[in-house]
Amino acid sequence: MVREWDPRTASPAEIESLLDTLNAVLAADLPEDPPWQDSFLREYQSETMPGERRISWLAEDESGRLPGHANVLLLGDIGVVELFVHPSMRRTGLAQTLLTKVVRRVYDEGFSAIGVEVVGGTPAVAFYESLGFAREYVETRSVLKLSTVDWLAVGETAGTIGDGYRVEYFPGGPPDELIEGYAVAKAAVRDVDDGDLDLRPSSYDPERLRDSLACLHRRGMKPYIVLAIHERTGAVAGLTEVVVPAQHPTRADQYDTIVVPEHRGYGIDRALKARMLVELRSAEPRLTEVQTWNAPDNEPMLKVNAELGFMADREWYEYGADVPDLLHRLDPKT
């Protein structure tokens, strides 16, 4: 049976069963990834940015177990889907049933585009392609094992930056007086159209940035920020963001790294990332890995990541589909 589900009022047993299914999925499809913990899982599923909504569904079997889950985040003009089915229940049509619920709802809410992140080398590729989803964007995920880091070299790099710049570290997020400059730095690269579907959009104005940081905290995801400040003007010349999620605190996620175009060529990217690693090492003793996603044509960033010891792990895709077409395919009566 598939039913709509509200994580805010879900029972602890439901949260636990969902976690079991998620970890079975990870063990089957991404066995190198750390299993998730029951920490902030309810908040992870229920908290959203202002103006965004997440709608969720569960599949329940006769014994009350939850072998399937789907949710869609309605943001801007696109619905972003997450969907997984327990390995023991695959190829029974369950994902298709769940997705039909999602797509009908997205259609009823007036959205015409739907997107999904798909991990390369997993059955999800065949699933979404069989339904006519098109691959719109490819990234490579790379993982850095902290045990392989040359801490002496990284410590030196952390202190090396072009004259006229300084690096500052802000666990939890930047102070309010720097939010404006931080947003300006993010906006400086906003116009680069890299062809992705914006399934994980960045925040470019100060208010949205504050909301975004608050939302991360509510979801149990602690942001760490390192900024490069241009000393003469006080401008934010570069930034890097890493998030340590309570759900898998041994593996952190690299979010944006930005060097504002006019400040490129001064070693800022390298210095920011090195400083971040040094700080994370003492702030997060449980942390063993950091993962990052890069477009294959972002050569400068790939070079710095390779120097730090990041190793390419998987391809990561964004797939998209037109909602009316997809609904018709899933339910030809429509």
Ligand SMILES: CC(C)(COP(=O)(O)OP(=O)(O)OC[C@H]1O[C@@H](n2cnc3c(N)ncnc32)[C@H](O)[C@@H]1OP(=O)(O)O)[C@@H](O)C(=O)NCCC(=O)NCCS
């Ligand atoms: C992708 C996924 C949701 C598919 O679930 P499912 O319940 O097995 O899918 P369905 O039974 O509804 O399959 C529908 C159709 O998709 C296609 N399909 C699904 N899995 C396939 C596979 N492994 N190989 C080829 N085609 C496949 C088939 O056309 C299938 O129809 P058929 O069985 O009649 O041939 C499931 O494999 C899954 O949970 N993957 C993990 C997704 C995820 O979020 N991962 C994140 C961490 S890795």
